[in-house]
Amino acid sequence: MYKFFEDRSRQFWLLHTLGWLGFAIVNYLGSLVQETRDAYLIVIGLDAYIGWLITIPLRYAFQRVWFWPPWKMVITVLLLAFVIAAIWTAVRNFNYWEIYRHGSRPGDWVKYIRDTPVAFYVILSWCGLYFGIKYYQTLQLEKQKSLTATNKAHEAQLKMLRYQLNPHFLFNTLNAISTLVLINESDTANKMLSRLSDFLRYSLYKDPINKVALEQELYAARLYLEIEKVRFTERLTIVFDIEPGTEQARVPSLILQPLIENAIKYAVASQINGGQITITAKKFGHDLLLEVADNGPGMTITNGLPKTSNTSATAESGVGLVNTKERLAALYDNDFALVLTHNQPTGLKVNIRIPLQLEKTEREHA
Known part of the structure; x- marks a missing residue:
């Protein structure tokens, strides 16, 4: 009609x-x-x-x-x-x-x-x-x-923001694989290469315009962290605290990636003893709360962005956060929040609040 x-x-x-x-x-x-x-x-x-x-x-x-x-x-x-x-x-x-x-x-x-x-x-x-x-x-x-x-x-802006992969991650990963091959750790190198392939496939083939289930986002995060685990071994501790029922919540693809990258770089790689990264997801009313926390040295927070003595480090971490905030604004308008706070006793926490949209609900309305 x-x-x-x-x-x-x-x-x-x-x-x-x-x-x-x-x-x-x-x-x-x-x-x-x-x-x-x-x-x-x-x-x-x-x-x-x-x-x-x-x-x-x-x-x-x-x-x-x-x-x-x-x-x-x-x-x-x-x-x-x-x-x-x-x-x-x-x-x-x-x-x-x-x-x-x-x-x-x-x-x-x-x-x-x-x-x-x-x-x-x-x-x-x-x-x-x-x-x-x-x-x-x-x-x-x-x-x-x-x-x-x-x-x-x-759509072009979202794709541009989503496809800004950290070249340092690729360089470090390939360098680690090369080192493993040289020391005859072919099995470990093969596993690392397989995880890298799966991660890149996920990042390239998931449409940044569409949202994905949180369980898929956590799958990509685990792939990335398993790659980094090979590099840092016991220096990297990973904790997932996922509330049951949130796995089917719809989230932007790779929305956690830049936050995890920052935590790896400034809380784990910068410390001799490494550090711990905790990824949390829980419901709060009609919202979904996501959190990436570390126990690193922390940073001074100014105007919602971390501030360090290293200007280039501040710029790099700031770009990741600004990138994430722009994607959230493009997808949710004003119905979201991205907040940086100090972790206790040390470290940094990045909290994201977005509307709780369950995959089952979207299918019912389709």
Whole structure:
């Protein structure tokens, strides 16, 4: 039904017909006030039909003048409306004298067009409705084009943000695999390479526009952390605290990745004894709370971003957080939160709050 009415040509014929049908009904109701014969109903029907027929050429004429200068278009519309009104008036009066008056014609031919001002008002109303509807349709079409362009730009931005993989991670991983091969740890190198392949496949083939189940996101996080576990061995401790029932919550793909990368770099790699990373997911009312916490040396938080003595480190960690915040803003508008706090006794916590959208609920509404 929507596609049927979406066609602008169908819209015109439907509204055009309904408009003249309404004109006939109004005239019929007005005739009930006076004592009229049944023949007058025929006259009303003919008047509406002639009006329906004679205004059709106006549509094609107005399509040609639509892009003219305003003053020229207004003058043309008024002239055409007056000519159509005069012709319609003459035909209406002819029907009236021939059918209702049984051929009792007036002696003065001017009486055939004396009601032109009234008819001009009706035709001018038709023109006003036509231009009003056409302007509205054009405005809606422009809005649709603008929304389409915005959505395309929005999708491109999300993809750009999502595909900003850390090149240091790839370099370090490949370097670790190379080292394992040199020391004849081929089994470990093979496992590490397999995990890297699975992780890259996940990151490249998951559409950043669509959300994924949290369990898939945690699967990718485990792949990444298992790769890093080979590098750091006992220096890296990983803890998952996932509340039952949150596994099917919908989250942006790889939304935890930059947060885990920052924790690895500044809480584990920077310490001789390594560190612990805790990933938490739990429900809070109608929201889903995600947390990535570490027990590293921590950072000074300024304007929601970590601040260290190393300017480049601050910039790199800040880019990951800004990237994450921009993705969340693009997907959830203002219905999200990303907060950095100090972990106790040491370290940093990054908390994300997003609407709780369960995969089962989305399927039910599909």
